[in-house]
Amino acid sequence: MDIELLEIREQLARFAPFDSLSDEHLDSVAGRIEVAYFKAGSDILRLDDPVEDLYYIRSGAVEIYWRNGELFNRLSEGDIFGHFSLLRNRKVRFPAKALEDTLIYFIPGDVFHELCEHDEHFADFVEFGRPRLKAAVEEQHKSNDMMMTRVRKLVSRCPLMVEESASVQQVARQMNEENVSSALVLSTDEGDPRYQFSDPNGQSWTLQGIVTDQDLRNRVLAEGRSVSTPVGEIVSSKLISVQSDKSVHEAMLAMLRNNVHHLPVLYRRRPMGVLHLSDIIRYETHSSLYLVSNIFHQPDAMGLARLKPDVREAFVRMVEEGANSHMVGSALSTIGRSFTRRLLELAEEELGPPPVPYCFMALGSMARNEQSIVTDQDNALILDDSFDPARHDDYFATLAKRVSDGLDACGYPYCKGDVMATNRQWRQPLSVWKGYFSDWIDQPRPEHLLHSSIFFDLDSVHGEEAFVEQLQDLVASKASQSPLFLAAMARNALGRTPPLGFFRTFVMEKDGKQNNTINIKRRGTAPMVDLIRAHALACGSRAQNSFERLDDIANTQLLPAGTGDKIRYAFEFMSMVRIRHQAIDLQEDQEPDNNIAPSNVSDSERHHLKDAFQLLSNAQKFLKFRYPMPSRR
Amino acid sequence: MLSLPMFKRPAPVWPDYLARRAGEARDPRLAELFAATSQLTPEMPIGEAPMVAMDMETTGLDERRHAIVSIGLVPFSLGRIRLAERRYWVVRPPRPLVRQSVAFHRITDSEIEHAPDLDEILDALLAALAGRLVVVHYRHIERPFLDAAVQARRGESLRFPMIDTMSLEARIHRQSLWARFRRWIGRPPVSIRLHNSRERYGLPPYQSHHALIDALATAELLQAQIAARHQPDTPISQLWS
Known part of the structure; x- marks a missing residue:
């Protein structure tokens, strides 16, 4: 070339x-x-x-x-x-x-x-x-695959390059300033032709070798050489390198075979970086569940609150290790449930055993096992039907408050819509709950359901699981039989629409308007969740997780062939964009949120997001057509 | 922007000159070049003209004391720049290089040491130029250096019409009424260097200064100049010099 x-x-x-x-x-x-x-x-x-x-x-x-x-x-x-x-x-x-x-x-x-x-x-x-979106999602999951990933993807910075005549002290100082553990040593002499290259200024060089922290210790300090020793003298004669388009797997083999920790990466003959063993190790996934066990060992709510940074750290690590949205979502939900359960245990220790059986119920993203790092708490209490407000409600009100305050301190802020067990309306016996759900389904009014859709993602966290299961059964059997209810849910699922895509540093709206940021939850993942829920309710699914709901939907004829998979890929992609951007926020010490500035969206992300938005838009159109408002009751 | 040409430039009588040289030239390659290039009639619309962008790196600015070290060519038309047909040569100047110019041209001693003399690549260069309208940025380097190099090696002179993208810029930014007005009110003149000229047409910057990349940059600039200020049917005689 x-x-x-x-x-x-x-x-x-x-x-x-x-x-x-x-x-x-x-x-x-x-x-x-x-x-x-x-x-x-x-x-x-x-x-x-x-x-x-x-x-x-x-x-x-x-x-x-x-x-x-x-x-x-x-x-x-x-x-x-x-x-x-x-x-x-x-x-x-x-x-x-x-x-x-x-x-x-x-x-x-x-x-x-x-x-x-x-x-x-x-x-x-x-x-x-x-669909290239499918390819992109698979690519994300393959990103762990050392056989597929090219070495150049792991190289994050230009190598530090020094002349052979530089003293070891100068080199050590430069390595310190640039915060690197190795430097490439260059010579103007013509050496091995495989390592000759010209720099952008046209100067031709030969790559002589690499000098590392370890070399400075072993070959300079340990051997008592002077700090003015030219670095060329301590460079080993044998140079092991790797071409930039080789796989990570091959790079790993080269390190193992030659017992080196640093590998110069060359594009043709020009050095473009140095791969270190740790770059490769970072690629290996190793999930740690230490956090969950740590939660259950905390003696009080204060201790739990102190784990907030650990949660964030675990989240960033999972993202870096290439976990998909399902893995991240269920891990974070597990952590959230663990906090809730531990808070309930601590409250029960203090307040004594509950006067009647209860079930603490999670709603929304925690129930779907799709929690993100930016989430508020949505919960409720289902009490045994023997519940007597006059005698028992003080206990449960206090219990609910302990949990709610505790969760807030742990990084799960209070629900703005007041969907929490601290709200008397959502702290009721099972029979009342059944009445709520029957009402929502039998007499649906879209505006009424707008704030209730969160109740259709429900799961138990602690206590009598059977209470929640009875509600889930009720929903599964009644919802699919009520076209009016399905139409109302479908209509609510159309309230939030995706943008057209990105243009430069703007979000392009369908009318050509441009905005500076996009809330990826409001404009992407949340409408997708609503849409999947509507189909899931129509097919009588008892699943709460969106991917599991899609599996149930796939067993029916509700969607045209192939559409379910496309929705799955689009949802996964949008979820991962949201997750990755939150991880980036955390790494940059910023408070994570759901907003994405288009300037932070990589080019390939931009292309795939555009596809995902388009798919969501089409799926919304289909939803409207599939569950029309019945003209007569 | 105001743009009034101050005077009508006399059109060089290129076709006559080229036809005469085609008959007289002793070197067959030169004769072929003159014959082929004389087919570029003054009325030919720029949109139909076969062109080639050329850039040279030299060891200095004086063709009597300095020499060519590299030449880049990129054939193109108003519609397309054909990078696949690019040519690039590094040549060894007869006089040893001074270190300074090496730094400037980013071509190294060892590269030049192994390069051929211009004479060895001259036939290929002439064949690549023949029948094409040559486009350069600042013809007062390319024209005298090429002429002097050919004189020294073949004993004959080599001159042919060129479109100079710098003088096209100068017509707008140096010779117009607006330009004179700017000068009068003491504003610095607009830069007509390649990079600055390109910027005005929204063309992206190239980092390197390399004869081939600069030839490509010049070809892109001419396309932009024609799109902005001329028409595809503008006769080439209004553009060449």
């Missing part, structure tokens, strides 16, 4: 789907591109023009239209278009116009088809038939 095209190659490699191409494929693309400039307002693709290339936006902005002239999409740097037509050997179906002065890279059709053939990931990305 010609060094002069490095810049074009690096530009391409910044964005999906090119970011995951092998070095060899990237080079062949960079060498074959064609370029053209389009002034703002000029046509790039006209309807029914033949399409012979893939269009890549190098700079500027492009609008894509439907055949009828309506705006379909707005694209910017790094986006591609023309691939739908190219794949099907068709003429332009979505005309494109330059919104700003735009520079286009054309990737010739034969190069494009070759990439589709040889790179599955690329093909998944560009092919409409195979």
Whole structure:
């Protein structure tokens, strides 16, 4: 590959789907591109023009239209278009116009088809038939897979490079300043041709070797060498390195075989980073349930509250280790339930045994096992029917308050809608609860149900599980028989809609308006949960978790074939974006929330989110059609 | 922006010159180049002209004392820049390099040591230029250096029409009424260097200064200039010099 095209190659490699191409494929693309400039307002693709290339936006902005002239999409740097037509050997179906002065890279059709053939990931990305969202979700889960991940993905910074003539003290100082544990040693002499390269200034170098913390200790301090020893003298003669497009697995083998902890990573002959053993270990998942056992060992509510940072730490670690949303959601729900149970145990120790049997019930995300790190508490008490308010309610009111205050201190703030056991309305005997649910289902009024949908995700946390099970049975048997109730739930599920996608640092709304941030829960995951719940109620499912509900739905004919899987992938993707952004907030010492600034959304995330939003939007349309409001009762 | 040309530039009589040289040239490659390039008639619309962007790195600014060290070519038309057909040569100047210019051009001693003399690649260079309208940014480097290098090696001069994207910028930003007004009120002149010119058309920056990348950058700039200030049917004689 010609060094002069490095810049074009690096530009391409910044964005999906090119970011995951092998070095060899990237080079062949960079060498074959064609370029053209389009002034703002000029046509790039006209309807029914033949399409012979893939269009890549190098700079500027492009609008894509439907055949009828309506705006379909707005694209910017790094986006591609023309691939739908190219794949099907068709003429332009979505005309494109330059919104700003735009520079286009054309990737010739034969190069494009070759990439589709040889790179599955690329093909998944560009092919409409195979949903790329599915590929993305699978990719997320595969991200642990050492056989698949390329070494360059693990390299986070440029290597520290020093000349062989530098003294070991200078090198040690630089390593200290840059906070690295190794430095690459370069020589201007011509050495092994496999390690010769030119830097951006055209200077040619030979990579001589690597010097590590350990070398400074063993070969300088232990041997009593002077601090002015040239670093070239302590570099070992044998250099072990790895190419940037090799798998993590291969890098690991190289370390094992040669007993080294640092591995210089080369792109061709140019060093691009150093892989350390710890980078690889970080890739291994090892879940720790120490937190849960720690919760049950706390002697008081204060002790529990002190575990709040541990919860956050466990969350970040899980995300870093590549857990999927189901794993994160159920782990956090387990932690939340453990706090609740421990608080109940502590309260019972103090207040004495309950006067009548009870069940402490979780509602909403905890009941669905989908809790995130940003969550408030939603709970209720189901009491035995022998409950006598005059004699027993003081006990349960105090119990509820202990739990509620305790949860608040542990990082689960009070419910703004007052759906908590401290509210007398939600601290009632089983028969009253049955009445509530029968009312909601038999006489549904959308506005009435708007605040009650949370009760249709319910699970027991502590006490008489049978109480909650009876309510779950009641819902499962009655809901599917009431078209009016289903229509009302469906209508409520349409209240929150997704945006069109992203454009640069804005959220694009369907009417073309642009916003600065998006609440991914309100505009993505929550409407999806509502939608899945509506279908689940229609098919009489007793499941609470959204993925389990989708499994139940899949056994019926409620959804067209394949739609359930698409919803699953879209939901998983949106959930993971939410989770990852919360993890990033925590890592940056910011209070996590559900808001995402588009500028923090990676390019591949942006593409997949757009797909997910589109899917949600279509699924909402179908929901409305599937559960119409009956015209007559 | 106001843009009034101050004077009409006399159109160089390129077709006559090229036809004459095609007959006279002793070197067959030069004769071929002149013959092919004389087919570029003054009326030819820019949208139909085959072009090639050229950039050179030299050891200095004076063709009598300094030499060419690298040449980059990128063939293109108004519609497409064809990077796949790019050519790039590093050549060894007859005089040893001064260290300073090495740092500037990012080409190293050892690279140049192993490079051929320009004479060895000249035929390939001439063939790549033949029949194409050459586009450069600041012709007062490329034209005299190429001429001097060919004179020294083949004993004949080499001149041909060029579109100079810098003088197209200068027409707007240096010679217009607006430019004179700006100068009059004491504002600094607008930069017409390659990078700054590109910026005005929303073209992205390139980090490297490399003959091939600069040739690509020049081709993109011309496409942008034509899109902004001219038409595809503008005759090439209004643009070349």
